[in-house]
Amino acid sequence: xxxxxxxxxxxxxxxxxxxxxxxxxxxxxxxxxxxxxxxxxxxxxxxxxxxxxxxxxxxxxxxxxxxxxxxxxxxxxxxxxxxxxxxxxxxxxx
Amino acid sequence: xxxxxxxxxxxxxxxxxxxxxxxxxxxxxxxxxxxxxxxxxxxxxxxxxxxxxxxxxxxxxxxxxxxxxxxxxxxxxxxxxxxxxxxxxxxxxxxxxxxxxxxxxxxxxxxxxxxxxxxxxxxxxxxxxxxxxxxxxxxxxxxxxxxxxxxxxxxxxxxxxxxxxxxxxxxxxxxxxxxxxxxxxxxxxxxxxxxxxxxxxxx
Amino acid sequence: xxxxxxxxxxxxxxxxxxxxxxxxxxxxxxxxxxxxxxxxxxxxxxxxxxxxxxxxxxxxxxxxxxxxxxxxxxxxxxxxxxxxxxxxxxxxxxxxxxxxxxxxxxxxxxxxxxxxxxxxxxxxxxxxxxxxxxxxxxxxxxxxxxxxxxxxxxxxxxxxxxxxxxxxxxxxxxxxxxxxxxxxxxxxxxxxxxxxxxxxxxxxxxxxxxxxxxxxxxxxxxxxxxxxxxxxxxxxxxxxxxxxxxxxxxxxxxxxxxxxxxxxxxxxxxxxxxxxxxxxxxxxxxxxxxxxxxxxxxxxxxxxxxxxxxxxxxxxxxxxxxxxxxxxxxxxxxxxxxxxxxxxxxxxxxxxxxxxxxxxxxxxxxxxxxxxxxxxxxxxxxxxxxxxxxxxxxxxxxxxxxxxxxxxxxxxxxxxxxxxxxxxxxxxxxxxxxxxxxxxxxxxxxxxxxxxxxxxxxxxxxxxxxxxxxxxxxxxxxxxxxxxxxxxxxxxxxxxxxxxxxxxxxxxxxxxxxxxxxxxxxxxxxxxxxxxxxxxx
Numbered sequence: 115x116x117x118x119x120x121x122x123x124x125x126x127x128x129x130x131x132x133x134x135x136x137x138x139x140x141x142x143x144x145x146x147x148x149x150x151x152x153x154x155x156x157x158x159x160x161x162x163x164x165x166x167x168x169x170x171x172x173x174x175x176x177x178x179x180x181x182x183x184x185x186x187x188x189x190x191x192x193x194x195x196x197x198x199x200x201x202x203x204x205x206x207x208x
Numbered sequence: 209x210x211x212x213x214x215x216x217x218x219x220x221x222x223x224x225x226x227x228x229x230x231x232x233x234x235x236x237x238x239x240x241x242x243x244x245x246x247x248x249x250x251x252x253x254x255x256x257x258x259x260x261x262x263x264x265x266x267x268x269x270x271x272x273x274x275x276x277x278x279x280x281x282x283x284x285x286x287x288x289x290x291x292x293x294x295x296x297x298x299x300x301x302x303x304x305x306x307x308x309x310x311x312x313x314x315x316x317x318x319x320x321x322x323x324x325x326x327x328x329x330x331x332x333x334x335x336x337x338x339x340x341x342x343x344x345x346x347x348x349x350x351x352x353x354x355x356x357x358x359x360x361x362x363x364x365x366x367x368x369x370x371x372x373x374x375x376x377x378x379x380x381x382x383x384x385x386x387x388x389x390x391x392x393x394x395x396x397x398x399x400x401x402x403x404x405x406x407x408x409x410x411x
Numbered sequence: 412x413x414x415x416x417x418x419x420x421x422x423x424x425x426x427x428x429x430x431x432x433x434x435x436x437x438x439x440x441x442x443x444x445x446x447x448x449x450x451x452x453x454x455x456x457x458x459x460x461x462x463x464x465x466x467x468x469x470x471x472x473x474x475x476x477x478x479x480x481x482x483x484x485x486x487x488x489x490x491x492x493x494x495x496x497x498x499x500x501x502x503x504x505x506x507x508x509x510x511x512x513x514x515x516x517x518x519x520x521x522x523x524x525x526x527x528x529x530x531x532x533x534x535x536x537x538x539x540x541x542x543x544x545x546x547x548x549x550x551x552x553x554x555x556x557x558x559x560x561x562x563x564x565x566x567x568x569x570x571x572x573x574x575x576x577x578x579x580x581x582x583x584x585x586x587x588x589x590x591x592x593x594x595x596x597x598x599x600x601x602x603x604x605x606x607x608x609x610x611x612x613x614x615x616x617x618x619x620x621x622x623x624x625x626x627x628x629x630x631x632x633x634x635x636x637x638x639x640x641x642x643x644x645x646x647x648x649x650x651x652x653x654x655x656x657x658x659x660x661x662x663x664x665x666x667x668x669x670x671x672x673x674x675x676x677x678x679x680x681x682x683x684x685x686x687x688x689x690x691x692x693x694x695x696x697x698x699x700x701x702x703x704x705x706x707x708x709x710x711x712x713x714x715x716x717x718x719x720x721x722x723x724x725x726x727x728x729x730x731x732x733x734x735x736x737x738x739x740x741x742x743x744x745x746x747x748x749x750x751x752x753x754x755x756x757x758x759x760x761x762x763x764x765x766x767x768x769x770x771x772x773x774x775x776x777x778x779x780x781x782x783x784x785x786x787x788x789x790x791x792x793x794x795x796x797x798x799x800x801x802x803x804x805x806x807x808x809x810x811x812x813x814x815x816x817x818x819x820x821x822x823x824x825x826x827x828x829x830x831x832x833x834x835x836x837x838x839x840x841x842x843x844x845x846x847x848x849x850x851x852x853x854x855x856x857x858x859x860x861x862x863x864x865x866x867x868x869x870x871x872x873x874x875x876x877x878x879x880x881x882x883x884x885x886x887x888x889x890x891x892x893x894x895x896x897x898x899x900x901x902x903x904x905x906x907x908x909x910x911x912x913x914x915x916x917x918x919x920x921x922x923x924x925x926x927x928x929x930x931x932x933x934x935x936x937x938x939x940x941x942x943x944x945x946x947x948x
Contacts, residue, residue: 123287125284128283128287132280139272143409146409155410158406161405162401166401169401170398173283174391183228191235193709197239197662198246200728201658203722205250208720208721218520225590229621232621233583233625240659244659247652248644342649343649343651350636350642
């Protein structure tokens, strides 16, 4: 169970990450007020994805993990996107 | 366990990989609900827009901030244990649990308000709403309910971690359980990051 | 650990005794056997239900049961066979027993989780049985739980749904364990491409278990929520969409077919080189075809819904991908045949079962393409043709591969040998009975006999009666096979460590294997199927 050569994130990093996340949250709340039509949803999802990437990278230490794990995480999100897309081949054309 | 002759050695990378794989299954569990959300939203865009106005974006935003901060405290707690500062680690975990409590209290009042308005699945008021709004509230309760369940599980897990730090079973040499507990807590945060705009913001 | 007084050397079977030592064992081999015994019991139960259904259809009209009983029976037969027998089957039994040994490890990565998975599995299985006997009548929705009927039926659907959910959880945990085991526990020197092909197939399987099962989990929860809280995701009266249920259900349940068949392919891929004493033909293509089947198989779920009103565009998309997935399957068939070609083929029982696997799987595969093309699907959907097709894949494929596997690894697992003559005779009954049972269903299916009907037009009687006779022959063969195995697991002649002159790691250790598999973790220096290695001399 011994942990070895793990990266230790400093408190400064953690505070910075939180600050960035809070700023992005504020932006996404404000951006909703601007009427961008269909783009509003896309905008909200893009901002959410950026936030999720930051959480994965820094809080969940993915940046300091091996390539294999990074590939797996990327692959899982990609797989889910493909599943949604294929479902919509049905719903979009129906 | 009476037959534990096998070496009990689970190294950190093995344990963490197991946890990540488990998180993948959690993502796909919520993924099924996201598929339903996507299909229903494309079908009833106007109704979703209208129903989302019922939700209090301020409460949602508060809970988002609460979870983001708790995510940071749990990450800092891991840093503290790695730096051999068990007391600080426990303090930060305690703050995390407090924040989890705040989240649940918020959720309690939010749900309570919906119930007082008879906005719950199967209610008399609900039957009169347009189809899209019924779907929206169904998804709202199902998604936030399942998420709440994960908040509770995560809270229990972190409580166990807290006690193990106290008893010295988790220390600067052996902290796999804390790492995995933290990973789980971040997942709870991660799912909320998607739920918040999808349910509260897209009005 | 040292109190054994028998002359036999200590092994995983006798180093500790008593029921309690089995129920608390974290030894992967013992857990594998726990799965083997529990799955066998459930298989026999569901097989008896199948036989009763066949007797009902011996003649037109009601013979031995009412229509409602029949509906309950095909539902429970399906739930047990799919969720309790074939999905966990090969991975949980032979995967557990053989995977760590074949990659040179002492156990799986998380032994306690492995034992826990078995308890989750048993809990789910018991719930499944309970749904049959609890107050009210047994579920009659079919194993697919299609809405809107499953959201309204008065039978014990919620219990059955919970059972399927719990069983799915067990499947996820096993898959998770295997992926980590394969990544982290391989013996020194065993690179990915020195790993035998059965572990490779388990690796592909485990990913499907991990990434597809949660989707059906949440779907079943949604149906439960629909029944208990009237949420209405799938109820058109509340704005829901029943076709969406079918999407979500098949996103899991089609890949689940590959959870059954990939390990089956892995088992026979071990058998062909051993009984031809020749390296497997095309190791790398077999590896990549396994991964390709797992990946492409994830995206073909819509071919179950061609008549459900999905869009034209998605119909041809799913049809196209269905044809695509046939390519890697065919690659494997060619590889197995080429492995035997020019080898010194030794027609022992395991090889006999493996060859019949190819034959039956090929029939099942080709009829799958018939169903996968859009035009013929309209005619054949929901007929007995479908029933025949998936029994050829699941029973003829997975089932016969399981029989091949048990005859192959039996001497390793029990350290004793079964009777070859009995094994061969039983095989004859099984093979003839199987084809007589299911082949007529293709024909009456094309003629228009719908599936899940307890009665039929007298013009189908020829086919239906032949099929029932086949069922009796099949059961006879099965009884012969299982008697042979059970009897000789205790009384059979002592088997040598390597009776088939195999070269993979499991044959290099004593039979039965010692408690921790290897006294010394082996160091791997070459690819897995090299028949000139010093061990076989």
